[in-house]
Amino acid sequence: MLCIGREARVPDVLPTGVACEAVRLFVESNKEVCYMGCCSLEELPEGYEWMDLRESFHVLPEAEYRMAGKASELLYFDRQHRYCGLCGAPMEWSSAISKRCTQCGDEIWPKLNTAIIVLIHRGEEALLVKAKNFRRDYYGLVAGFVETGESLEECVVREVMEETGLCINNIRYFGSQPWPYPMGLMIGFHADYAGGELELRDGELRTAEFFTRDNIPAIPGKMSMARMLIDDWLQSR
Ligand SMILES: [Zn+2]
CATH class of the missing domain: 3.90.79.10 (Nucleoside Triphosphate Pyrophosphohydrolase)
Structure with missing residues (x-):
């Protein structure tokens, strides 16, 4: 499970080689802490609720909304690039913001x-x-x-x-x-x-x-x- 909160910088909590199945933002009931995660519904901590990224704009401080957006993009990038576009081998994270092919070494970054x-x-x-x-x-x-x-x-x-x-x-x-x-x-x-x-x-x-x-x-x-x-x-x- 990937979580991003006030204390965690985005790069520190990125998964390595995690196959993300669900990307949701959830916000603590008192609206003070946010985490971005890939986790199943069963793992949702008590006192949290699911929240759409767009909706979170109206709830979270801007810095946290931006952090959640970055996390969402990196998780999307991870899901979209599980295999190398050149040779078809599996990709793995090579840094907090890039992935590398396990076979040919081709390295890619998220494309906006x-x-x-x-x-x-x-x-x-x-x-x-x-x-x-x-x-x-x-x-x-x-x-x-x-x-x-x-x-x-x-x-x-x-x-x-x-x-x-x-x-x-x-x-x-x-x-x-x-x-x-x-x-x-x-x-x-x-x-x-x-x-x-x-x-x-x-x-x-x-x-x-x-x-x-x-x-x-x-x-x-x-x-x-x-x-x-x-x-x-x-x-x-
Ligand atoms: Zn490759």
């Missing part, structure tokens, strides 16, 4: 899926969109995965054009965020509208509209980069 998300300004307005894959009924921002051979800025321009038909310029870096669902890195930008008519093109969006600050619809919760960008815009009046 890098995604951009962008808030487009048009004067006092911002473009908010509803994507078909949103978990709830709210407006968010244009987002998409970075492709091979592409810079972050090129990705922002391409995603906006593909999804909305709009041209943008003046792309400004805002911030980044680990997104362990399951292995992501979200990178946020502001950008300015530079031309074009709104046209939902590649079928990923349900709707897209420009809103003013005093007329915004339902938006995502505080944990997301989308919300951080929208809040940044709202506060920049």
Whole structure:
């Protein structure tokens, strides 16, 4: 059983060669201690409850939520790389964050899926969109995965054009965020509208509209980069 708590740093408690079957976060009833583990239901200590990683954001201090996210990513990496992609032999942990093939020695590290998300300004307005894959009924921002051979800025321009038909310029870096669902890195930008008519093109969006600050619809919760960008815009009046 793998546990991560306040006293344990992530690398110290990683399993070596553990085949993880269940990855859950559980939180003590008083909400003060968290552990990330792979354990069966029978091993759940008294006074703890199962908790989804996303839900834990609303319960745990940020540092512990981040630690749980890292643990979740490493456990996912472990499960996804039980055998070598080159020769098929079993892999084993070679460090706290890497695995090595027991036969050919090839070493691998977790690979993050890098995604951009962008808030487009048009004067006092911002473009908010509803994507078909949103978990709830709210407006968010244009987002998409970075492709091979592409810079972050090129990705922002391409995603906006593909999804909305709009041209943008003046792309400004805002911030980044680990997104362990399951292995992501979200990178946020502001950008300015530079031309074009709104046209939902590649079928990923349900709707897209420009809103003013005093007329915004339902938006995502505080944990997301989308919300951080929208809040940044709202506060920049
Ligand atoms: Zn190998």
